[in-house]
Amino acid sequence: MWFRNVFLKTLRDYRIAIIGWGVGMGLVIVSPMASVAALISTPAQHAALASIAAQFAWNADPVKADTVGGYATFKIGVFAFIACIWPLLAASRMLRGEEDRGSLDVLLSAPRTRLSIALQKVAAMWSALLVIGLISGVIAYLGGRAFKGDFTLADGLMWGLDLALICMIFGGVALLISQFTHERGPAAGATGALLVVFIVVDMVHRVIPGTDWFSRLSPIYYYNLSKPLITSYGTSAGGMLAMLAMAMVLTGAALWLFVRRDVGDAVKVPWLDRMAHPAAPSRSLPVSDWSLRSVYMRSLGMIAVPTFWWTLGFAAFAAWMIVAVRQLADKMNALLAGAQGSPAIAVLKNIGGGSSTELNGLLLGAMFELMPVLLMAFAVTQVNRWSADEDEGRLEIVLSTPQSRAAVLLGRFAALATATVIVGVVTLATAAVAAAIGGVALDGGNLAAATLGMIPLGLLIAAIGYLAAGWLRTAADTGLLSFLLAAWFFISFIGPDLKWPDATLRLSPFYYYGTPLLHGMELANLAVVLGVGAVALTLGSLRFARKDIGV
Template sequence: MWWLRSVFLKTLRDYRVAILGWGIGMGLVLVATMASVATLTTTQQAREQLVSLAAQFSWNADVVAVDTVGGYATFKIGIFIFLIAVWPLLAGSRMLRGEEDRGSLDVLLSVPRPRVRVALEKLAAIWTALLAMGVLIGLVAFAGGQKFGATFSIGDALLFGLNLALVCALIGGLALLISQFTQEQGPAAGWTGGLLLVFIVLDMVHRVVPNTEWISRLSPIYYYNLSKPLVPSYGVNVGAMLLLLALALILSGSSVWLFARRDIGGTVPLPRWLRLPERTASQALPVGDWSLRSVYARSLGMIAVPAMWWTLLISGWAVWVVVVVQQLQAKLSALLASSPAFINVIKNIGGGDATLSTGLLSAMLFFLPLFLMAFVVTQVNGWSADEQDGRLDLVLAAPQPRLQVLLGRFGALATATIVISLITLLATAAAAAYAGLNLDLGNLAAATLGMVPLGLLVAGIGYMAAGWLRTAADTGLLSFLLAAWFFISFIGPELKLPDATLRLSAFYYYGTPLLHGLQLTSVMEVVAVAVIALGIGAVRFARKDIAV
């Protein structure tokens, strides 16, 4: 009850899982990069190769002391700023607009408390949460650094967390400001995400094109990168950190100022030339809309947009690795020659000789099914949330058997996974032809289309678990499964885990199709488990109380 004493405490309470999850999770991502430094710098030659290799990727981040634990972690985390900024981006767009969407802000503002104070308390909660995340990331980074022989102090680690919190506060402030101009939180998050992408690209420009630093200075990411606390010899740029703080204050402050002056549920009026044409009321019906003809068609309509983005991610990743694999293999040759441990890791994942392009490619394509399964997790989450929030009630009140509703939704998800895999196959084949990479087309088809059974397996398990678990628990279970499977297959062979344990991972059955094709028995086993899980889920759904 102590947590419910003020808007600030209540909002902070809402963020408690995110603080722990994001803080520790991001800290572990950082530590994971530190773990490989020792194996990459066993000899002076390997150390030089690492620096040389990093220089090839300098578009990603500044190459500063990359042969040290702190420097390598800072370098590797470069592009991950996009991932880290997801939480403040969502929190900022939800802070006021999300509550307005739900109508809960009306009630909150009916209490005798000034509107500005309510907004400031919520903002303070976000900033406190970011600070707490920064501290957690710093502490985890310090602990990891100690384990892997880093030279940075706890103060340096906390400064790293603070720098991260500042840039995140800026992104959150930007999302909050944009949400004052949008009717819903989604577009605010989307616009902020787009701007973040632009900022990242702007920051990259000066590392790729000489004499363009002035362009990069337009990006807040540039000022974030001016501090590298995990590299003690480089240190922090206090001025840059203060600038980030000032920008965050200006963005957040102007958001609160605008919020205090606009209608709740409305937006800040834009100049006439920027406004969208006014929508005229209509009583027309979309009679010819194909996506409304059945539960399956409607489910396809719902899944189309997220599937498109995930297709871009998955096929984009596949195309990128195919295009760069030969170049990468050449750069890695010396490093691989001096690091048997690194060769082993790649061999364990890819199933082949890391000194060959296909072996390396096989290891890098290992992430494709992981991405596809992550997409499936988001869709299972949607199914479970629809049931829990009562959005299936009216559908089930129509003369549709429950089984048909479930299979319609599952069928759309299965269709999406097949389409994503097919597009990935076509894109990868085209990329291989463009890059002059000689790949076995049959094996490439196996590597891409072989993702489908894994996607169906996750979907089947998710639909089954949704029969008993609430949305958060169902999503949590699937996420845990993915992480566990990935850990077993990624690290397990190196840890000499017994074969029986390795078989617990779905990736085991995916195998290394780019090199060895698909094993029919393995595919059948995965499909059989998926069908059984879906069958149990269907029986449970047909008998359960809906939205209870």
């Protein structure tokens, strides 16, 4: 049955992702529901929660944050968009990835039009997203029932549909961009960067008054128009229709270009071509390129472009957060001055202390939660290239030269380590400059700890990825790392609310990262992360030195 046509075959390929992401996103939305009951047991706590939520509007609209559905919607906030990672990867792989591997040539030799094949693939991805939405919506409903939420099954399903629609949009973006690239990696990377940009554009109107028009430029704005888990807020049919229209336009444009271009080639954009080929390449040898001197330099050359874009994204995000903190700090200071003795103030003082530096650290720290996750995601994308190189046979000729296997692996790791250091240092510099310009008082040492402290986390997940690549193929390795990243974030993000034991919280590297903007970095914690990373890297090198390549 599953091999009857392109649609069913593609849907079959997505079966694990459907279950994994459906259940995963369901659990993500249910988890905060479990903790809300403890947070709102008295009227004073109700008020405190609603008041604090209002100060963290950058994350999500603080609507009815003292209800089960409202708190879950608010708490998940921007993190709901991790769901967009799957369609982003799947769509960039859908046509471009198959062209890369040459398998599309075979598929297109079947008596079907290009449009029919591409449409069936898109339909399979959209169907998969709807099933993911359905599964996570049902889990959200069941969670709501378990924790005394007041929303219905229909509300849960509408939340799932809202999520599926935003995923379709980013799938469409990736599919469209992949028509202009020769490989799937840049298409996925550019879409990931756009996802971050759109998240920030949507945040703007929640932090800076009068900027609603600007946030409307982001598709995420239309996702947030619906809050189906908050019964008094409901679903915006207009928002959903707008998202559907965007997804159809983006996907339609991608398919229109696909049926007109050469298979294996990209849509020709003259200025883009000039950027890619600034001068006619020379036939004479040597070409004297800096990036060809060693495995390390070559690896650095390979990741130079993605590192540049990720660094730019990190720097821009850090600068934006400083701007947002300035806006929020003013509101918060007013709150502190005018509501002495309230439970909300007690909570804040407990967490952050009283000075403006500490208050800024508290606000920025909450926003900085995302930064180490993003750096680790960057590391995962680079480890993915390592295992793909082995899977696709690109290591074989390198290993036929007199380079030891350990040297090849460590060369790659060293390049990735260099890239993460660059990201960390540039983020620190940008944040420091933005704070100085914006007049935001921050503890310099703590800011350095927060930005540079991300680096060991990036190295840790990379080392684990290199170790796992010793046994797993690319998709499984990336899947494992993504799962670990989600699980760790889950433990650190939700675990404290659920009063999980310290031993469980210690399983997540984010525990060791701590809250550096408030409390600096503890060297012992840093040593733990680096130590585990070093062990993983050593074991990964040993495994790689002994394994059969390409088997």
